[in-house]
Amino acid sequence: MIPAIFVVVGMLLMIVNAVILTSIVDGIVAETVAGAIADGRDNLEDWESDESWINSTDERAYYAYNIANIDAINSGETDAPEFELIGPAIYTVTTHREILAFDEDAGEMTYSEYDVFEWCENCIHDGKASISGDTELTNVNILYNTQKIAGLSTGITYGEIFAKAGFANAMMVNDLQNRAPSIWSAAEINMMVDGVAAQLVQAGYDEATASAMAPAAYLNAAYANWNASAGGASPMDPDFTEVANYILYDAVDPSTGNCIALTCEIGPMLAAGIGEPADETTAVRAALYGYSDRLDTTLIDWTVYALAGTTFLSNGGGEDLESAENLRERFRTATDPYINQDSNGNGIPYDDGMDITDPDTLNYLLFGINQDTGLGAGLLTETDFNGIPLNGVALLLLGAQSNPFGTMVEYSVNLGQVLALADYAGGWIGMVGTMTEFEAILIGGEGTINADLWWQISFGSVEPLEGGYLSIGLNRADHAGDADLTLEKVREILYDGPFALTGDFATVFMYGELSGKTLPTGADGIPVSGGAQVDWNDELIAGMYGIDTEAASALRSWVKDLMFDQVIGALLVFQYETSPYTTQSLNNWLYGWRDIAVADTLGDIDDMTLGWVSLETNMTYYGSDGVSTGDYSVYKMSTGSGPDGLDSVEHRIAQGYISGETGEIYDMSEYLPWRAPAAEEYTYGLLTDHVGNADTTLTGTIGSIGDADESFKVNLVGYATADSIVGDNVVYKGIPSTHQIQAKLLGTGTILDVMPGGLPIYFGSTVDLKVEPVTNVVMYGKSVSRFYLDLRGAGSMNPDFGSDVQPVFEIHTFGEISDEDAASFKEAVLDNMGPTYWTNFDSGKDAMYIDYVAVSIYIIGIVMMAFGSMKLLESNSKNKEEE
Structure with missing residues (x-):
């Protein structure tokens, strides 16, 4: 029995050592590790001396989807973009942190941080070398719909200007085609009446009598000319004595009082424009010129119509302007009353308007097409622009307002002529001075x-x-x-x-x-x-x-x-x-480009500090010559020394900002900044439904320490938070281990942030984290974040991700414990745990004593088992011999 007892006792010693003592040691090691973590993070000096935390560097790889057929889209051959994946473009991301406050008793630390991105020429991701950050990428202009929505009221105002440019065009055509000949005709008729008066003076009448007789005499002659041309159709002569002065000098528009007599500016074109005498037209003209209800009304009407029409046509009235040979004279006469503010005195020809002596200059001014833009440049030119009629008069005036010198150069005119053009054309369109x-x-x-x-x-x-x-x-x-x-x-x-x-x-x-x-x-x-x-x-x-x-x-x-x-x-x-599409370098897409529409909206299109946007937040905007991306972010996190202990170590508590000017911390809260209650209020409570979830807080999101056995909360680069799903245990280096973001990208604090399809970008992220179960430290992390574009356009929501969206950008991040640190961790922690914990004799003073005790127990157990086994064998041999 005694040998058997030795064997059993030896086995029991082995089991006790392997199971019970191992459990005790594992617990001691775990507590020691936890204590080490706490001791390494429980005071300000620990954090300030951790250079890898103060200035941490990681790599980030970007993939983008380039529109390969942009030329076909721009030419109208197709409206369906074809996307091709390019990348990776790899950047090193250095995060700089500054501790602002440290409360050891509460276990809280407040710090600011900002990122600096630099392209990594020699980096490799998934076996692929980094492409240049200068690589050109064509993709959808993500701000386009938002700009259209935000600019709707302004666009309606500008649309009105361009509509009124059509009116101005018609008015200026009328000025050149009809008004100038009418002015000349009025002057000619006035001169002819004066000529008749002169003849009467020569015949012996005094000047007063001759002047009084001349109007009727002139109209009698006009009637005779018409009657002769008509073959002597009339058997009687009309009497112009009572109506001649009114027809020639005194007739006025009854609704305005403006002169419409045949010696006034618009008289000839009005009288001729009413049309050939007939019941309706004669009644209209007779009422205007004072010869209604007479026996000779028809004859007088034929006389007035024939005189006005013949004179008007002989002076080029109604002539095609592009074939007219006297454009210079027409333009000078047409512009005079608007430039010089003349009254239209009877018979006074206008000859003080703009005098453009060079035919090519005048032709471009009236009918020109800008060769660089293909758009109308002339006052009378209309071109189609994306289905919208665009008149050159509007473009000329807008250009003259913003760049008078450029207008002088383009149109080969001097500054005085630019101002005269603005007075003339601007009056007709309503952009300058008093409306014409x-x-x-x-x-x-x-x-x-x-x-x-x-x-x-x-x-x-x-x-x-x-x-x-x-x-x-x-x-x-x-x-x-x-x-x-x-x-x-x-x-x-x-x-x-x-x-x-x-x-x-x-x-x-x-x-x-x-x-x-x-x-x-x-x-x-x-x-x-x-x-x-x-x-x-x-x-x-x-x-x-x-x-x-x-x-x-x-x-x-x-x-x-x-x-x-x-x-x-x-x-x-x-x-x-x-x-709708933008071509620029990856550097611009990611870290900054200037949108002049945004700059204009913010107040000054020429202020180079305004209008900058980006997909990532670098310290400054790329290519901006140092324009800051804004105030740095501020975070408050748990250090693990407070009431919750290690359960909350490195968990985020709140986030806000620090003013770069005053150093004041502001807007600190437990919410993702773009999901804060104020943002919900600005959007009348629509933000949560628009985003698609109610995950608004960042409190409790982990830093570098999680929980290997329980789900924990992860902050997905500020776009969202998500709860992890506990996976299977694995061995790693020897160590066991989508929603709508329009409101974040825009951040206007208005209903634009929730306008359906205003910025149809969705965010999704897949994250794989490996947490070491003793320390709960994240030893490995890999994420792939994607930005998706809803191809259905403005007004669309809740897309089918199988058919309605197209990835446009991917961000790949990867971090892991180094081989050296993994080996050190395995030796320092894992080699001191489990049944073979005792094999590591350099684990520290206290643990080393346990190691010696453990090996002694193993030796005693093995010796006892060996001794007992030998005695049992000897006993069995003796028994066989005795038999």
Whole structure:
């Protein structure tokens, strides 16, 4: 029995050593490691001396999707982009931190940090060398829809300017084609009457009598000429005695009092323009020139018509301007009354206007096309720009306002002539000085029409000059005839009403069009968080503006289909050279490019510190000559020395910013900055639904220490937070181990942040973390974050990620414990745990004693088992011999 006891005792010693003592030692090691972690992070000096934390460096690899067929898209061959993946472009990211406050008792530390990115020429990611950061990339202009929405009210104003440029074009054509010949005709008629008076003086009449007799005598001669040309059709002669002075000198427009006599500026073209005598035309002309209700009305009317028409045509009235040989004279005469503010005294020819002596200069000024842009440069030129009629007069005036010297060079004119052009053309379009008035009597109307009145009439009803409907008014396309609005109603819709489209409400209107709902609204009709939303439809719009549903439908189509889909985009291209696609280097895409539309929105297109945007946040914007990306971020985190101990070590508590000017910390909260309650309030409570989740807080997100056995919270580079999923145990280097982001990228603090499809970018990230179970330190981390573009455009939400979206950027990050540190960790921690913990005799003083005890127990156990086994063998041998 004694040998057997030795064997059993030896085995028990081995088991005790392997199981019980191992568990005790593992616990001691774990507690020692935990204590070491706590001791290494529990005071300010620990953090300040940790250079790898104060200035940490990682690598980040970027992949991007380049539009390979941009030329085909720009030429109109296709509208479907073809994407090709390029990359990786690898950058080193150095994070610089500064400790701002340290509270050892509370276990909290506050620090600021900022990143500096540098392209890594020699870096490799997944076996691929880094491509240059200067590599050109063509992709979607992610700000395009937002610029269109934000610029809607301004775009409507500019659209109005370009519409009124069409009116100005027509007016200037009329000036050159008809008004100048009419002025010459009036002067000629006046001169002819004076000639008759001179003849009468020669015949013996005194000057006063001759002057009194001359008008009737002149009209008698005019009648005789007409009658002869008509073959002597009339058996009687009309009597001009009582009406001659009125016809030639005194006739006025009854609605304005402006002179319309045949010796006045517009008299000849008006009298001729009414048309050949007939019942209707004769009645109109006779009423205007004072010979109605006479027996000889018809004969007088033929005389007036023939005199005005013959003289007007002989002076080039109605002639095709492009074939006219006297453009210089026409332009000088047409511009004189507007430049010199002359009154149109009877018979005074205008010859003090702009005198452009060089034919090529005048031809370009009137009919030119800018060879660089392909757009109209001349006052009378109209070109098509992305489906929008663009008149050169608007481009000339806008150019003269912003760059007078450039206008002088382009048009080969001097500064005085630029100013004269601005006075003349600007008056017709309504951009400079007092608006020029067009005499409505020339088109059978009353009063006068200027650019503003023409636009307002044409916008909501029939175009007053030629009839029909304006292609950029409410009665456009399929909505022809749907609207017949008063001027008061048009002004209410565009300018004066509570829902005026040239004000801030344009953005609200667009929200309704894109979302199909109103903003959340309280009982008082004011947008408010938690308010009620109703359907955005024709009936609602009709009620808002006090119009019928047909006009409401036309208005909605005008805003969405014309202004937003066509006009605003064309204006962005024209004004800022902005387009739906952008080509620039990867460095620009990631770390900074200047958008002049944004700069203009912020107040000064020429201020080079404004308008910078980026996808990543470097210390300064790339290519900006040092323009800061803004105040540094500030974080508060747990150090593990507070009430929660190691359970919360390196967990984030709050985030905010520090002012670069004052050093003041502000906006500290437990929320992701772009998901803070204030952001929700700015968007009337729509942000959470728009993003697609309610994960708004960053409190509890881990740093470098997690929990190997429990789910923990991860901050995905400020775009989102997510909870980890515990996976299987693995051995690593010997160590066991999507939502909408429009509001973050824009950050306007307005409903633009939640405008459906305003910036249709979605974010998704896959993260793989390996946490060592003794220390809970993250030994390995790899993430792939993707930015997706919703290809369906503005107004679309909740895409099918299998068919509706296209990845546009990928960010790959990777971090791991080094081979050297892994070996050290394995020796210092893991080699002191488990059944073979005792084999490591350099584990420290206390643990070394346990190692010696453990090996002694193993030796004793082995000896006892060996001794007992030998005795049992001897006993068995003796028994066999005795048998």
